[in-house]
Amino acid sequence: MSDFREAIDEALNRVIDPEIKRPITELGMVRSVEVSDDGQVTVGVDLTTAGCPLKDTITKDVKQLVSEVEGVSAVLVNLGVMSEKQKKELREKLTGHTERDIPFTKPDSLTRVFAITSGKGGVGKSSVTANLAAAMAKQGLKVGVVDADIYGFSIPRMLGVDDPAQQIDSMIIPPVAHDVKVMSIGMFVPDGTPVVWRGPMLHRALRQFLADVYWGDLDALLLDLPPGTGDVAISIAQLLPNAEIVVVTTPQVAAAEVAERAGSIATQTKQKVVGVIENMSYLQQEDGSKLELFGSGGGQQVSDRLSEMLEYKVPLLAQIPIDMSLREGSDGGNPVVLQGGEAAMQLEAVAAALTKRARGLQGRNLGVSPL
Known part of the structure; x- marks a missing residue:
């Protein structure tokens, strides 16, 4: 009987x-495991919140994995x-702590933090952020995204986030879409409701997204910043001084x-x-030519000027073409990097270039000690 129970416990370890x-x-989360003489197993599972949107998934996985144990005749799940x-x-x-800390600023943090910014709106900064995140996750990295564009949040739609954020004590669990953890103020306000906040409120919200959210061990954290150099850009510089900046522009000289x-x-x-x-x-174009609707040279100009400054x-990391699939994917929550095409190839190449540098050894336990 002990071997039978151990097999059940092993199955639950895989949920x-x-x-x-x-x-x-x-x-x-496993509150109890009861086994009857006829092989029926009743598993008590305590959810983190009563309205956990993924309770059906947990229930299904428990039933499936425990039912695979030889000798189990039926599986019941009692949720609490x-x-x-x-x-x-x-x-x-x-x-590992109770106080509000930002894990990405700690000496032992190995997470690359990228702040995706632009000078003005309408250049596709958010769609670039969403696709870079999905591309990095597709390449096997653990990725998170903070929608720091508090007034103009759009990342949940672009990544197809359907589930709300959950709360455990004062810790927030970010929903996951396309293997990317996502946090946005859009998860906490009713549809169509504007966010009318001054600088201090913006700073407080950003700090909460970084300190009170359980991100786990990320390889990369991307922040979708609002356009310009206002309150949010200043707050990110204060909260995440180690963040690396990626500038998005269009070919237009004015942009x-x-x-x-x-x-x-x-x-x-x-x-x-x-x-x-x-x-x-x-x-x-169909004949292989390129129609430059917004002019040319803007990206290279920004690259040259910033290099000099x-x-x-x-x-200049990439010149991404105008692609109907990119727009459709953003509107439908299905990033173009998961579909293919020229724009997808360019974005995947940027994702690989940004993360190709190995995570450093600072703060890592190397398993050695002085004699």
Whole structure:
């Protein structure tokens, strides 16, 4: 009988919480396991919240994996909700602390942080952010996105986020779409409701997105910043001084000139600008020619000017074509990098270029000690 019970426990160890990405046994979600003489197994599972949107997935996985154990005739799942004490213990287990810390600024953090910015709106910054995140996840990285464009949030739609964020004690669990963890103010306001906040409120919201959200061990965190160099850009520089800046522009000279200002903020914040992306570069014609609807040279101009201003090379990472699939994918929550095409190839190449540098060894336990 002990071997039978061990097999059931092993099956439960393979049930992974869809949002936290850890076994439900490790998270303390398995309240009880009862086995009857005829092989019926009843599993008590405590959810993190009563309205957990993924409770059906957890129930299905428990039934499927436990039913595969030889000798099990039926599986029943009794759902409950964690107590406040359990939630507090879970938060401490996941984060290792109770105070509000931003994990990405700690010396042992190995997460690359990219702030995607632009000088003006309408250049496709959010769609670029969503596709870079999906491309990085497709390449096997653990990725998170913060929709820092508080007034003009659009990342949840572009990544197809359907589930709300959940809360455990004072910790927020971000929903996952296309293997990307996502956090946006859009998850907390009713549809059509404007966000009317001054600078201090914006700063507080951004800090909460970074400190109170359980991101886990990320390889990359992308921030979709609002256009310009206002309150949010300043707050990000204060909260994440290690963030690397990616500037998005169009070929149009007027857009390029404004984009330079967004990149030049690095002269004051001491952050590094790692590259420029020129979006809407051209429309591919059937005869193979390129129709440059918005002119040409804007991305290279931004690259050259920032390189001169910052005194290090700021490369032009890509010239992304106008692609109907890119727009349709953004509207439908299905990023174009998951579909293919020229725009997808360009964005995947940028994602690979941004993350090709190995994560550093600073803060990592190398398993050695002095003699």
